Amino acid sequence: MKSNLLAVFLTLCLSGTGWAQGILADKSSFAITSAVIYVDTSETELVKTAAMLLQQDIELVIGKKIPIVTAISQVRKNVIAIGTIQQSSFLKQLVSQKRLDPNAIDGKWEASLIQTLNKPAPGISQALIVAGNDRRGAAYGVFDLSKQFGVSPWYWWADVPVAKQNEIYIKSDVRIADAPKVKYRGLFINDEAPALSGWTKEKFGGFNHNFYEKFFELVLRLKGNYIWPAMWGNAFYADDSLNIKAADKYGIVIGTSHHEPLMRAHDEWRRYGSGPWNYETNKNKLQQFWRDGIRRATNEKIVSVGMRGDGDAPMSRETATALLEQIVADQRTIISDVTGKPAAETPQLWALYKEVQDYYDQGIRVPDDVTLLLSDDNWGNLRKLPGLNEKPRKGGYGIYYHFDYVGGPRNYKWLNTNPLPRIWEQMHLAWEYKVRDIWIVNVGDIKPMEFPISFFLDYAWDPEKIDADQLQHYTENWAANQFGKQYAKEIAFLLAKYAKYNSRRKPELLDANTYTLRTGEWKMVVDEYTDLLKKAENINNVLPAAYKDAYFQLVLHPIKACANLNAMYYHVALNKDAYLSGRKETNMYADQVKELYANDSLITRQYHQLNSGKWNHLMSQTHIGYTYWQQPNQQKMPVVQYIPSDSILSTTSTPVRDTKRSVAISADQYAQAINNNGITWKILPDHGRTGSAITPFPVTASEQKPGGNSPRLQYDIVTDQEGTCTINAYFSPTLNLFRDENGLQYAISVDDELPQIISLNKEDKTSDKGIWNKWVAENIIIKSTTHEIAKAGKHTVKFWMVNPGVVLQKLVLDFGGSEQRYLGPEETAAKNAKN
Ligand code: REL
Incomplete structure (x- = not known):
């Protein structure tokens, strides 16, 4: 330099x-x-x-x-x-x-x-x-x-x-x-093949103590204290006897994941277990297996208790409900036998993951000193929070959260798709509802989750120190810590925006049909990425050479890779459209798709060649060519069409723009916020797929009866139409946090109508997987209500609070006939709004 x-x-x-x-x-x-x-x-x-x-x-x-x-x-x-x-x-x-x-x-x-x-x-x-x-x-x-x-x-x-x-x-x-506010703050290395496994094998010879020393140092520097080790064919205690020593050297508390009881990796049962993973039929062998796990784990630990089916699958419901409490009681006997101390003196957790939460809701209980590890839905949306009136538990509550997932509706494991504003908002709920004993997040391959990992652990350190409207400041500060202050603002913008764009739809779920071509939506999305990439390249050009490797990993790569991926699917859509109308551009678009597809591998190669190949393999996760939830073994280029030059029918393209039979308002563009009964409407800057969102605070407020002067937001709109209209309200995909039969509710009215009370998510109670798949894949819940607009002109839409936890992103008034777009119509009413 x-x-x-x-x-x-x-x-x-x-x-x-x-x-x-x-x-x-x-x-x-x-x-x-x-x-x-x-x-x-x-x-x-x-x-x-x-x-x-x-x-x-x-x-x-x-x-x-x-x-x-x-x-x-x-x-x-x-x-x-x-x-x-x-x-x-x-x-x-x-x-x-x-x-x-x-x-x-x-x-x-x-x-x-x-x-x-x-x-x-x-x-x-x-x-x-x-x-x-x-x-x-x-x-x-x-x-x-x-x-x-x-x-x-x-x-x-x-x-x-x-x-x-x-x-x-x-x-x-x-x-x-x-001092920290959340007691155990941890990271789970998971879904680690092919990327992290390939890298670890090449650089360290596997998930051994040399790897873990590096990882533990990172966790410690980030002020975390807890991990769940890699478990895809790996076993922390069995694979290298020095792993446990490394944990102690770095003071890291070890756990095994939610479905790996008594400190034994899942893979160990495959390797050393005998008979079925079934407590009814193979109790003695399982008990011995677990006893050995506790005997071996002499280090500082949190022991997972309970049992799921083999390989992260549910146990049969009958076995689970009849036996779970007994299994936990027997496991605690093993813990106290082996440690020579009452079981309550060894920290334990019971993870209410997937179906296990239903067993809890049906009344299955574990002793009070065991931390109840609540979970998200694997997609960053909390599933359950303790009620405010619930009796405090000695073991308290924790959250298991995800930045990466293998499972339906589709794996997401390639790039960071986790914008801070949503992590903040969900973990803020956890904090406010006194979930304060364990926060652990599934970080997949560790890289490329650097930024959200930093945030998760910083926020866990002191949730009272970072407010929603300080996230931009937090991001700038983080950028300054990596790259110096000079470009921190610009870099923070890039970090925030790429994660926001990537979260609209996980890259693995993206295809040519995600956005609409005819409405100009596809072009808008690609233009946004192109603009972001241009800004990112400009910073790269002026950054001193010493910063470029870090910048590529932390900022440029995800932008470049996703800009390219979106451009590729856009050109697939263009190719299809041109082909169907027999236009001459068809072949050019097909060639562009080929080029963009090839470019994807070149971008990966660039990552792998950084710093003399230090990060080789880490971007080897397949991400193009999915046909169902599980990843393809190899990438596959999307299908494109060519037409022979003698069959060209037309030479002009016919884009159709939206007919504007709708009015769209970003949630933060209200004309008036009526704060009452101790409720304040709070803007969550940059939260959601398009603009900013809004939610009532405090998040622990009691239910409100909408009407009169109760808390509401008022949006002034001007319509040039009258008659029946639909209001589509766009929400962050918050789940039925209190498992209430009505779910979380809001109310809505136009002018002097009686507010209609609508449930955001009561379907979640019925375990309707289909609707949940849609919510998480689209990263939005859209609820519709019907209203009568007597006369064209000025009207007031009133959005009423019923329950806290409801996060509104956008309102769309539709008089019918407007074109469907994935992100909804572009905002039209900003000029009417308060600022
Ligand atoms: O994301 C999860 O929590 C689960 O899918 C994993 O914990 C699970 O262990 C999976 O990787 C494989 O077994």
Whole structure:
């Protein structure tokens, strides 16, 4: 990097990184180059590992390895003292001398205190104390420093460069105490073939401790503490006996996934089990298998209890309802036998995943100390929340969430399709309904989920710190932490928009028929991607070379790949259209499809060649050529048609634009929001498929009876028609969160009509898979009501709150005859709106 650019980037990286209060000064007495790192010999391996990583990080920044010492007498001038308040003799001494007040962290799970002290001991001029209430607390404090020094948690996993500088200066009056709000914050490596498996095999020889050390370091730097390991043919405990040691070294809590009870990987039953996976007929063998699992897992863990059918399938309903409680009771006997402690002293979870939630709803219960792990629907929509009046449980509640999924209506595992605003809104519900003990997310192959992973763990750290309208700021900040501040705004725009566009329909579900050609919708979608790609390429052209690999992985690749994919399907649609009307462009479109199809592989190759092939295989997930929910083994180009030149019938294309018999209003474009009864309407910026969305707050509010002056939004519309019209209301696909027979409801009226009360999702209660497939595939729920408009002219549409959790994206008034579009008509009424 050229030196003037270096200077710019230094300033960028050093000013205001992260959410944490800054500890860096322009110049001060405490210079890191003259410091040593102190860590007591009695500390756990994690604290020592964190100290070593800090040493490495500082070297990355200043180019000098500062020593690590284990006795405070070895300190000559300045010291970074890392430790726990229980173990570190120096920290204990400071506490007893009342130089260090540990009150802010004492007894608090994973809490850390970063504090500077002047002359803390004879011969020591300055100390930067990183004190943990426990081992992870100390480590998190250390990684807060690293981040502020300019080392991104993604420095290895996404090649984010570390800006060099001659010195790091620390402010003299630092005192920052911090602690997480959600107790266990985790990632599940899943669906890991072919991409992550291929990469791991090539780079590490499999999912062994060398791989896990890298992964655990990342989790720790992101302030997570918990994982479910890869399990597609892999078994964490059985495959490498050093995996468990790596977990301890990095202080990571291990679980096995929701359908892998008692710390045994699913694949182990295939390998070592004998007889059927059936508790009725093979109880003794299963018990022995589980006993061995608990015996082996001597590390910090959360034990999954319960049982599903073999291979992530449901057990028979009869077995489940008759036996589940007994199975859990027997599993707990095994836990207490093996550990020699009451079962309640070993953290456990019972995952209410898929059909297991129905068993819970039918009354099956587990002991109070077992965390109930609620789940989303595999598509990022929570299925159930505890009622506000429910008796608190000792084990509390957790959420199992997905950024990646293998299953119906279709796998989605190729690219990141998870926009922050929806993750925020769903996990905010979880937080507000006191689901605070475990948050774990299925991250597929880890890459390319870097950005949503960061967010998920940051949000879990402190959900009260990031509001819906701070997501843009969060994104800019994240971009600044990876690429410096100069282009952070532009990069944040790209990150937010590509995920928004990709979430309209998962790439695996996309085809030539997704958007409509005749209405101009296909062209609009492709134009949006093309515009985004142009912006992304422009940034790429001006970014210093050192940032380009990271930029490609984190920003450019998903845009390039999806812009190309959409353009390909668009040209398939154009080809079909031209072919049917016998136009001469048919063959040109077919050639373009071929080129775009080939380009898809070239984009993948570009990813695989980055940084001398460091990420080879990671984009090898097939994504073109799906015929049903499961992925194709190989990509297959969509069918195109050619016509011989002598059969051309027409030379002109005939696009038909929408006849505009509809009025479409983005939800945030209301004329008036009536906040009442303690309810406030809150705009969720950039939430949803097109614009922004709106929802009533607080999300814990009670049901409202619509009418009179109850909370509502009023939209002024002008129609040039009269008669019967339909109002289609577009909602984020929120599920029936409280399993109520009416589902979540809203009400709607025009002018002085009586509000019609409509359920958003009561079908969800009836397990109507067909409608749910449609909701998640289209990432929208559309509800229709009929209204009479007596006269053309100005009218007021009133959208009334009934239940919280309902997220409105758009309203469309349709007088019939308007063309159907996947995204609905383009907004027409913005000019009438309040701003
Ligand atoms: O996404 C899920 O939770 C499940 O599909 C997985 O947990 C499951 O283990 C699957 O990968 C294979 O068994």
